[in-house]
Amino acid sequence: MKDRTGRLQFSFFLYNSLFMSICLSICSGRFVSVVDTESWSWFNFVYFYAVAFSLYFFITFLVQLLLTGIFNIFKLRKTVIVLSLLLDAVILILFLADTFVFNQFRLHINLAMLEMTFLGGGQIVSFSPKMLIEIFGLSAACVAAAVLCVFLAVKLNKSKRFAVTTFVFSLLLLIITNGIHGFAFATHKQNYVEVSEMLPLNKPLTFSKLLIKTGILTKEEVYSTELPGNGKNKKMNYPLHPLVCKKNGEDFNILFLFVDSLRADMLDKEYMPNTYEISKEGIVFKDHISGGINTRHGIFTLFTGLPGSYWFKALSTKTPSILVQALEQRGYSIGAFTGAGLTMPEFNQTIFAGVKDLRLSSKGNNVIERDLDAIRDFEKWAEEKKNKGPFFGFIFLDNVHSAAFPEDTENTFYEPYWKQINHLELNNDFDREPYFNRYKNAVRFADRNIKKLIDFLGKEDLLNKTIIVIGADHGEEFNDNKKNFWGHNGNFTTYQARVPLVILWPGKQAEEVGYRTSMLDIAPTLLTDALGCENPIEDYSSGASLWRDSKRKFVFGSNYSNDAFIEPERIVIINKAGSLDYRLPNNDKASDRDVPSYWKEALKEMTKFLK
Template sequence: FFKTTAKVNASVVATLILGFISCQLIYGIGFAKQNPEITQVRQVLPLIRPLRFNKLLVKLGIVTPEEIYSVSLPGKKAKMNYPLSELNCKGGSGYNIVFLFVDALRYDMVTKEIMPNVHEFSKNSVVFKNHYSGGINTRHGIFTLFTGIPGNYWDTSLQTKSGSALIKALQARDYEIGIFTGAPITMPEFNQTVFATIADPRLESQGKDSIERDENAIKDFEAWLTSIPKNKKFFSFVFLDNVHAAVFPEDKENTVFKPYWKTVNQLELNNDFDPLPYLNRYKNSVHYADKQLGRILKNLRDHIDLLKTIIVISSDHGEEFNDNKQNYWGHNGNFTKYQAQVPFIVKWPGKGNVEIEYATSMLDVVPTILPEVLGCSNPVSDYSVGENLFSPSKDREYRYVSNYSKDAFIEKDRIVLINEVGLLNYLDENNRPSSNKEIPSYLKKVLEETSRFLK
């Protein structure tokens, strides 16, 4: 009897393991080949976390790079209805637009000591002091920046290659567009989402580490900038990656903050770990990124008309160093200001130097630029759930922030979470249980906003 039971148990375990491996293989190959019948499983089963192994599949010859990076539709009817109607864009200020973003840059880093170049730049800019990203990870932070819609649309946008309203409007106005990132735009798949309508975008940088790859992106940006025909309007997105990895040239010139953690070992992090050396390492990487931004700003001053150019300096998300003593390090862990709030500095011709204290969001960028700069006459509700950065409603109740498995609504003194199975959870601003468990009155509006752009 025991031998028989053992054989049955072994058989069951073997079947489960084989089934698990088979499911992961089916999903991995289906994802690489962009098969919507397979990839939509993540929307149907939100708790599932299937594996991806694109590079291995290419190496084995099972799929081609063209299949993985293709932005053509897979032949099925699209599920996105975004924008709701064709963009009608003419007129507007027609300014050039430059986005300078640093991955994982905390909201409190723009100081004279840490970021002297950006701090100086901010003195003649509009500084948004209470600005939140649309995500606590790169995927949703950048997606919401370029689309103006919540991060929950990511999967459907990826399946249908729906692109972004900002890029589409720029293309409609015949802007020259340049994308220069230290990290590949294929991980996450920005080439198939926000940049899907750009033919042959720059996919990656060359270099052995993030410092070299950022340097390569900056050099390519500088060459591109000088190649733009005179009087040609342009948009550029430069995205530096070294702060995300907390790396910098560890020499005397660039080692400003001491003592710093020389070798990062995530396994050592716990609630009793002294965050100062790790934070100092991070600050050194930020200080180095500021040097790179200073170089870019000088190049812009030397080669373009700043009176006809909007420059935005910001980040995709923040970075936590156990600020709330709950053993959270990095990002994508909670929705407190340490991970969700980002610096947002805008040099906009005619706007002057103003510090704005009211709540703003990355979802507000598209509904500001499209009508004011690109002259799009569509109602904002056609392409975004955000508001104009310079004239938001006075009674703004929340800001929408998301990650891979949760949606959060950041209120003034509370964080309302909708978790993986749709249940509400109430936290205070420090990620601890909130005594206020009142169901938000805006949930009906949220449901409409998170489904408005689906067919």
């Protein structure tokens, strides 16, 4: 009898998961109703519902096993049924609520959104009496569906053969749909890839490198910069209206000269004497915050003028940055010269998507050689382009990211320095000085390369014809706040988020700007003032003009798992768990835990360019 009871309980879970997955799949149809499915075939719809069914079958099955396993051990059969009923009802209510949230904001529910909704004083949702009645009615329908699921599972739990068949079928379906997604992701089939964004909790597999290694696909196919369907299947609403850019004066060349991992306080006559002297001729922004504390989001926000949260949508749709769109409309030659490759992060498939003959990598046995190769290639390219119309160049030096420099007498300025970096040794008691000295030596070498590039432009008579933007993707921390943070991507404090920004703009006077600016401001400033784009900035960016103090309440920040709103005296983070975390500028916990008054504005900016 003991064994039989266990088998009946297990069958009950399987059947309950079956009926729940059917209910959740039906509710998932609301996600389909708000996206553009004109290009979908019948198989795309089959795939969507197959993903929904298999995914939610196993999610509900595992949740039940985890939370009701203890009751099964003690043979409390009725308790198991009651608890399953409560779980089903909660899951259905939250899932249905998520479909309404997704319809309006193109985002899924997380703990932060719930906190903003119920503690934000009606900033996101104000509950009218009519709305409360509708919520009650929908919740009652979810409870009724949960009761039906449990009732049918109890009735059928003796039929164990069909239960096992259901489990095997769902498992095979999960494997097949993940296989389809992995291949579709590698071959840029947007209709399949976007399903992962539509369905909550869906994290399907990708295996592009495996497909290359096995010879199923080539690198050219996986890392293609061509837009899918010549752009016809683009799913971002970016820009909101067609871009209109016309010649409005002299067509200056534009050069981005960026250094990976260069923190703001390095722009100093001691650490970067050459760049410091160069900056005296330009406009220096003293409080410039990157849109990301890693390379992916820092460079993405630079070119797009969008918060970093748009990265994955831009990647899955292969949507080019607004800056590249404007440059191409104006007939600029576009070249990228980076020490590190453009395929990881996939800048070739996001910011530069669609650009022909894009240079993807540099040659060399180490980061120093690759940086020098990028510089040589740029100089050769610029010489060829200088009398053939305006050009845009992106130079991205990588040696500071690796704290690499030629370790000889000529290039060693700070001693003692850490001879061999071993990140396993880093802790809160580690003496940072040798490591920081190595970093500063690398900065001095990058400073020498910047001077080399500026001297080249002067020799080629290009300085007075080129807008030069000198900056960095993110900063670098060396346990500055004594909280054992090293490197970047760890927190949104000044050492990781603040970066140098110098703009040399022919005809503009040198000055220092003290108000806060954002990486999101650079693209719209160039589009408006250099490329003659007539659209209002709100049409294509969440940034503002660099030339005036926007008196903004916050600037956007992102890393691989968090979105941040960096205020002057506080940092509000949507963390990995999806809840709100409040920090001071030194990363201590903030006592002010009031819901931001700008939340609705921020949410709008994070979703308005999605279809």
